[in-house]
Amino acid sequence: MKSHYDLIAIGAGSAGLGVSIAMKRLGFNVLLIDRYDHRIGGDCLNDGCVPSKALIHVSRLIHSAKRSQPFGWKSEGKTDLAAVMQYVRERQDSIRVHENAAYLRETEELDVELGTARFVGKQTIEISGGNGSRVVSAKNIVLCTGSKPKTLNATGIDQVKLYTNETIFSLETLPERLLIVGAGPIGIELCQAFQRMGSQVTVVGAEERILTKELPEVSDLLQKRLTEEGVIVKLNRKVKAFHDANSVELQLENGLTELIEFDAVLVAIGRTFNFDDLNLAAAGIELNDKGQIKLNDYLQTTNEHVFAAGDAAAGLPAGQRYFSHAAELHVATLITNFITPGQVLDKKLSYDHFSWVTFTDPEVVTFGLSEYDLKTRKISYERIDYDFAHDDRAVIEDYEYARLILFTEPTGINPFSTKILGGTMIAPNAGELAQELILAVQQKLTAGDFFNKIYPYPTASRVNKSIWVDHISDNLPGVVRKAVKWFY
Numbered sequence: 001m002k003s004h005y006d007l008i009a010i011g012a013g014s015a016g017l018g019v020s021i022a023m024k025r026l027g028f029n030v031l032l033i034d035r036y037d038h039r040i041g042g043d044c045l046n047d048g049c050v051p052s053k054a055l056i057h058v059s060r061l062i063h064s065a066k067r068s069q070p071f072g073w074k075s076e077g078k079t080d081l082a083a084v085m086q087y088v089r090e091r092q093d094s095i096r097v098h099e100n101a102a103y104l105r106e107t108e109e110l111d112v113e114l115g116t117a118r119f120v121g122k123q124t125i126e127i128s129g130g131n132g133s134r135v136v137s138a139k140n141i142v143l144c145t146g147s148k149p150k151t152l153n154a155t156g157i158d159q160v161k162l163y164t165n166e167t168i169f170s171l172e173t174l175p176e177r178l179l180i181v182g183a184g185p186i187g188i189e190l191c192q193a194f195q196r197m198g199s200q201v202t203v204v205g206a207e208e209r210i211l212t213k214e215l216p217e218v219s220d221l222l223q224k225r226l227t228e229e230g231v232i233v234k235l236n237r238k239v240k241a242f243h244d245a246n247s248v249e250l251q252l253e254n255g256l257t258e259l260i261e262f263d264a265v266l267v268a269i270g271r272t273f274n275f276d277d278l279n280l281a282a283a284g285i286e287l288n289d290k291g292q293i294k295l296n297d298y299l300q301t302t303n304e305h306v307f308a309a310g311d312a313a314a315g316l317p318a319g320q321r322y323f324s325h326a327a328e329l330h331v332a333t334l335i336t337n338f339i340t341p342g343q344v345l346d347k348k349l350s351y352d353h354f355s356w357v358t359f360t361d362p363e364v365v366t367f368g369l370s371e372y373d374l375k376t377r378k379i380s381y382e383r384i385d386y387d388f389a390h391d392d393r394a395v396i397e398d399y400e401y402a403r404l405i406l407f408t409e410p411t412g413i414n415p416f417s418t419k420i421l422g423g424t425m426i427a428p429n430a431g432e433l434a435q436e437l438i439l440a441v442q443q444k445l446t447a448g449d450f451f452n453k454i455y456p457y458p459t460a461s462r463v464n465k466s467i468w469v470d471h472i473s474d475n476l477p478g479v480v481r482k483a484v485k486w487f488y
């Protein structure tokens, strides 16, 4: 192995794998470092996207089986959580076949070192692991060290068996009463999955609603659905103290307290970082007052040779996004800037076309500019709402709580030329349905492009046209109505 590289990536999660494989394929000498072989794939493969979506998949099967009872099917029994987790592990292992050191060395011809990386200079790193330590250097280094769960501090917490996303997928027996602290994406996706598998789940959120990054009406619709399925949602509350291994006292905003009993606790209250081992000061890499790496719009740290990507890039001026595909966007931006000549051509990181999906049932997808972005940037916009109640597919499949909300340019004299700026959809498979809307935002497609498309009947994505049919019918200028009558 070499001791000097064109690029070193520290961390082999979504960001590290992305940047190292792409740069190697472009012909550069690249070193990828992670602590252990079994951590390659990072959070997404090991404790995040993959296991959570596999678990959600099984919980949907169980839910569907229960819902088939009115049609004569009898499905009884209890969830065998060990079997569920075996399924989850098998899915992870299938992906691990191409996310491991031997595969990357052989197939991608990447140099991969297993050990903990620590800066010993501005462009120099010491790697210590099972095989001792060695020092390597590079023209550029990308920090892809990800994030970890924030810890919950409360009196009496030592008596309680706490789970986080790093341990919950090792559970072998289904807790009868599961308490989830945190009503963000992790808490909300997993609360529905565990409730469907048979636990009695209580979710405690510190804020006034679940999924606070979504529109309030979307949070409310989803909360209604979760409550109907039996999840107990308790908001505006914080954990005050654990009385014993099975009970917790919650602090309400009005000063009162409330006691809840549980058999297991999952903590999902946000993320913090893996910077402790990195000795960032040795490389002149500064943190901001939130403990995030200080970055400019080009993902560059206060050391011009060191960049950050993925969850580790939460200190970007554009804001924090903890998603695997945010890591993809960071990597694409970095590589574009690495290989284009001159800094003036460098691309700034922007989330204007970003989107994300919360994999509940119904799913929630949010894309483009939010209402908050539009207001703070003083961009004129209109909001169009579409309730799926009259959509045939929604009626056929008994969707409940499905809605599409678009933020568009103000409708001008020609409503067909209106463009979408952003939006949200809550519906079964919303993450898939909204893909053409996301493309429309990015490619600046117009209402007319949807209006003129003939959608096979009764595909669910017809809603992407129906919203425009209603909107254009309501906004056709009087002069156009007069003209068409005259032509007729």
Ligand SMILES: Cc1cc2nc3c(=O)[nH]c(=O)nc-3n(C[C@H](O)[C@H](O)[C@H](O)COP(=O)(O)OP(=O)(O)OC[C@H]3O[C@@H](n4cnc5c(N)ncnc54)[C@H](O)[C@@H]3O)c2cc1C
Binding pocket: 010, 011, 012, 013, 014, 015, 016, 033, 034, 035, 036, 039, 040, 041, 042, 043, 044, 045, 047, 048, 049, 050, 052, 053, 115, 116, 117, 118, 144, 145, 146, 147, 165, 186, 274, 277, 278, 309, 310, 311, 312, 321, 322, 323, 324, 325, 326, 327, 359
């Ligand atoms: C439960 C859950 C569900 C999620 N679901 C989704 C989803 O559906 N869709 C989505 O887009 N995102 C999802 N996410 C978020 C997604 O998992 C993360 O945004 C993504 O994995 C971050 O990738 P990363 O490369 O930045 O970091 P990580 O994947 O955390 O990788 C960092 C790597 O760096 C290594 N490392 C750290 N420090 C050092 C060091 N000093 N030396 C060597 N190696 C080091 C670690 O071992 C690790 O492998 C989910 C997250 C969770 C927790």
Ligand SMILES: NC(=O)c1ccc[n+]([C@@H]2O[C@H](COP(=O)([O-])OP(=O)(O)OC[C@H]3O[C@@H](n4cnc5c(N)ncnc54)[C@H](O)[C@@H]3O)[C@@H](O)[C@H]2O)c1
Binding pocket: 152, 181, 182, 183, 184, 185, 186, 187, 189, 204, 205, 206, 207, 211, 212, 237, 238, 239, 268, 269, 270, 271, 321, 322, 323, 356, 357, 358, 359
């Ligand atoms: N489908 C997806 O893409 C997906 C799924 C899961 C997670 N993720 C990513 O992982 C990240 C982390 O998820 P998360 O849910 O842990 O974090 P989060 O920061 O998004 O949400 C945590 C929630 O916990 C609340 N909270 C904080 N302290 C609390 C306390 N003491 N008591 C009760 N509530 C408290 C916060 O107010 C917040 O609403 C997310 O930002 C998301 O980007 C993505």
